[in-house]
Amino acid sequence: MQKPSAMLSMLSTAVEAGGFRDVDYALAKFIHNEAQDADPALLFSAALVSYQLGRGHVCLDLEACFDDPDSIFPVNASLLVDDPQYGCVTLQQCMTQIGYAAWIQRLAHAEIVGSGTGNTPLVLVGPRLYLRRYWQHERNIESMIQQRMAKTASIAATLTRHQALFQATLTSLFTAHQGPESDWQKLACAISARSAFSVITGGPGTGKTTTVVRLIALLQTLALADNKATPLTIRLAAPTGKAAARLQSAIASAISSLPVEVRTRVEAHLDSEVSTLHRLLGPQRDSRQFRYNARNPMPVDLLIIDEASMVDLDMMASVLSALPEHARLILIGDKDQLASVEAGSILGELCLRAEQGNYLPSTIDWIQQMTGEIIPSDLQNTAGDALSQHVVMLRKSHRFSDASGIGQLARAVNLGDIAAMRAVWHGAYKDIHYLHFPTDNLQTLTQQLAGKPTNQVIGSGYAAHFSRMSSSQPTLDEDLDTFDQWARSLLTEYSQFQVLCALRNGDAGVEGLNLKIEAALAGQGLIPTNQPWYSGRPVLVTQNNYSLGLMNGDIGLTLHYPLNAAGGRAWGLRVAFIGKDDAVHWVSPSRLNHIQTVYAMTVHKSQGSEFEHALLVLPPKMNPVLTRELLYTGITRAKARFTLVTLDNQTVPEEAAARRVKRASGLSF
Numbered sequence: 001m002q003k004p005s006a007m008l009s010m011l012s013t014a015v016e017a018g019g020f021r022d023v024d025y026a027l028a029k030f031i032h033n034e035a036q037d038a039d040p041a042l043l044f045s046a047a048l049v050s051y052q053l054g055r056g057h058v059c060l061d062l063e064a065c066f067d068d069p070d071s072i073f074p075v076n077a078s079l080l081v082d083d084p085q086y087g088c089v090t091l092q093q094c095m096t097q098i099g100y101a102a103w104i105q106r107l108a109h110a111e112i113v114g115s116g117t118g119n120t121p122l123v124l125v126g127p128r129l130y131l132r133r134y135w136q137h138e139r140n141i142e143s144m145i146q147q148r149m150a151k152t153a154s155i156a157a158t159l160t161r162h163q164a165l166f167q168a169t170l171t172s173l174f175t176a177h178q179g180p181e182s183d184w185q186k187l188a189c190a191i192s193a194r195s196a197f198s199v200i201t202g203g204p205g206t207g208k209t210t211t212v213v214r215l216i217a218l219l220q221t222l223a224l225a226d227n228k229a230t231p232l233t234i235r236l237a238a239p240t241g242k243a244a245a246r247l248q249s250a251i252a253s254a255i256s257s258l259p260v261e262v263r264t265r266v267e268a269h270l271d272s273e274v275s276t277l278h279r280l281l282g283p284q285r286d287s288r289q290f291r292y293n294a295r296n297p298m299p300v301d302l303l304i305i306d307e308a309s310m311v312d313l314d315m316m317a318s319v320l321s322a323l324p325e326h327a328r329l330i331l332i333g334d335k336d337q338l339a340s341v342e343a344g345s346i347l348g349e350l351c352l353r354a355e356q357g358n359y360l361p362s363t364i365d366w367i368q369q370m371t372g373e374i375i376p377s378d379l380q381n382t383a384g385d386a387l388s389q390h391v392v393m394l395r396k397s398h399r400f401s402d403a404s405g406i407g408q409l410a411r412a413v414n415l416g417d418i419a420a421m422r423a424v425w426h427g428a429y430k431d432i433h434y435l436h437f438p439t440d441n442l443q444t445l446t447q448q449l450a451g452k453p454t455n456q457v458i459g460s461g462y463a464a465h466f467s468r469m470s471s472s473q474p475t476l477d478e479d480l481d482t483f484d485q486w487a488r489s490l491l492t493e494y495s496q497f498q499v500l501c502a503l504r505n506g507d508a509g510v511e512g513l514n515l516k517i518e519a520a521l522a523g524q525g526l527i528p529t530n531q532p533w534y535s536g537r538p539v540l541v542t543q544n545n546y547s548l549g550l551m552n553g554d555i556g557l558t559l560h561y562p563l564n565a566a567g568g569r570a571w572g573l574r575v576a577f578i579g580k581d582d583a584v585h586w587v588s589p590s591r592l593n594h595i596q597t598v599y600a601m602t603v604h605k606s607q608g609s610e611f612e613h614a615l616l617v618l619p620p621k622m623n624p625v626l627t628r629e630l631l632y633t634g635i636t637r638a639k640a641r642f643t644l645v646t647l648d649n650q651t652v653p654e655e656a657a658a659r660r661v662k663r664a665s666g667l668s669f
């Protein structure tokens with residue numbers, strides 16, 4: 001292959017073309033600076049490791065890279081090499097000529113690539129090339145989870161000694177189950193109770209929160225029954241502020257449905273404040289280190305993390321290393337949702353075999369003995385792996401019955417079953433709608449979203465929001481409580497309907513749709529033109545702001561608010577948010593730095609939120625971002641009504657459902 005300097009210049013051109021990122025090039029350059037004799041294949045592979053990290057992959061899978069380079073190489077980059085042996089060819093052709101085995105040999109460099117020991121910046125394990133930091137994270141996560149899983153036998157033995165209390169408590173928490181199928185929530189409680197590490201996964205409304213509250217009640221009861229009678233210190237956390245707030249209210253409602261005597265016990269010993277993971281670890285000013293870490297573990301006996309699909313490798317490694325050795329960890333989430341924005345897909349990997357169960361006879365016997373519940377025989381496996389004994393999948397949705405189109409569509413998409421997707425659309429479901437707009441009619445869609453002309457499915461769109469706002473606006477002299485009530489009711493109404501987009505950029509992305517909807521609203525005279533802040537503007541917080549008490553994902557509404565001025569009150573603009581304390585907070589627009597207008601938001605940003613009516617706009621043609629997970633996540637944001645919008649190409653939803661993205665990683669348990 002060409003000289004290292006020529007490889008660097010090719011990478012630099014690829015950066016200019018918008019293929020690789022600056023940071024990818026910087027890694028290759030760093031390696032060249034450290035080792036002038038590093039092979040060009042190594043420089044390119046290093047840039048690719050970094051590029052793949054940016055796409056969520058923890059490492060570069062070189063085997064996959066040789067099998068299908070187009071799925072890994074940056075699309076925009078023209079990767080031409082001038083090889084002394086093969087001439088001027090594309091890098092793909094050159095790699096094919098060199099072959100996988102010879103390429104791996106070219107990566108050998110004692111100071112740059114190691115197998116894990118030592119301190120090389122890159123680590124090569126089989127076909128997987130890592131940045132050392134991520135390789136280390138994976139190994140730490142594996143060992144800390146394995147160390148917890150290894151305690152199962154002794155925990156199970158203790159529970160068996162307290163069998164009578166265990167059974168009585170479970171019986172009080174779960175009313176007699178009707179029907180022939182197993183009570184998966186009860187099973188999940190028992191499986192989690194006998195382990196210091198467990199995962200409870202399930203689709204929307206399958207009762208994950210309900211189960212967790214019952215599990216807390218069970219574990220706290222058992223802890224208090226012990227001779228020492230010290231209650232467990234329990235913490236609940238979620239990756240984003242929005243998800244934390246949602247869990248907080250779901251927990252409160254699940255606690256209120258507990259039997260009275262258990263409820264009192266749970267309430268007395270639960271720090272019901274759900275925090276973000278970041279906050280839980282204790283961020284420190286001017287430092288990337290958290291207050292809690294391996295040397296200074298968190299004071300906690302049981303940590304429960306909700307929406308775990310959104311937790312990336314870096315954060316999971318930080319959490320696990322800050323968890324005291326004795327503490328239990330329970331992860332909750334929907335394994336089929338989009339993985340984290342940053343690298344890693346830990347929940348997905350932990351749940352790879354969740355559908356099949358894979359329970360060992362010893363697990364099944366223990367569960368039956370302790371709960372009376374029978375795990376169906378098709379979920380038994382005499383050769384089941386250790387991890388599967390710690391994972392439970394809740395299988396019955398209490399939100400979507402069989403008569404719900406949302407539930408059926410989500411299931412069909414999840415299976416990638418195109419025929420089933422079509423059948424759902426042909427069924428007479430009242431809660432799902434499909435709208436198609438040819439691309440040159442995008443304006444019709446945005447006008448309809450703005451309310452003119454009206455569309456039967458969309459109703460009067462955002463025009464309704466503006467008319468509600470102006471018709472109910474208090475007068476300048478009314479007391480501030482009235483303004484709070486006004487804002488609260490507008491925010492509640494606003495959260496009923498949300499436009500979701502697959503993409504951020506482009507006409508059919510969040511940016512394009514927000515601009516077009518604003519233009520349509522301005523066309524109706526509902527908002528001023530060319531004014532960033534106006535009454536009625538909905539905004540999404542895109543970064544946690546602890547001093548203002550705002551969380552990434554919070555939605556606020558810009559409203560007229562009475563301000564004190566010389567000679568009395570005068571109108572000003574303030575943005576109203578509902579805070580964690582459930583009070584309305586009014587923030588000056590000038591204090592808000594990380595926000596965006598939110599008539600439309602990306603599916604990624606909507607994770608952890610739910611809306612009565614979600615309307616998902618897909619782009620006019622396929623895009624790498626469109627996957628089964630994205631479609632599933634978009635559909636399951638809807639609680640009561642889902643509308644799918646296609647532009648131009650009507651096959652996009654089916655093509656997206658057929659595409660699964662497997663993130664490269666080497667976690668193994």
Ligand SMILES: Nc1ncnc2c1ncn2[C@@H]1O[C@H](COP(=O)(O)OP(=O)(O)OP(=O)(O)O)[C@@H](O)[C@H]1O
Nearest residue numbers: 185202203204205206207208209210211250398399
């Ligand atoms: N076993 C059950 N029987 C009847 N209703 C239930 C049962 N379990 C949960 N529910 C109800 O179903 C709804 C969803 O439950 P829950 O919030 O626990 O589910 P979830 O999986 O956490 O949902 P989400 O998708 O919001 O994360 C709640 O209204 C809850 O009261």
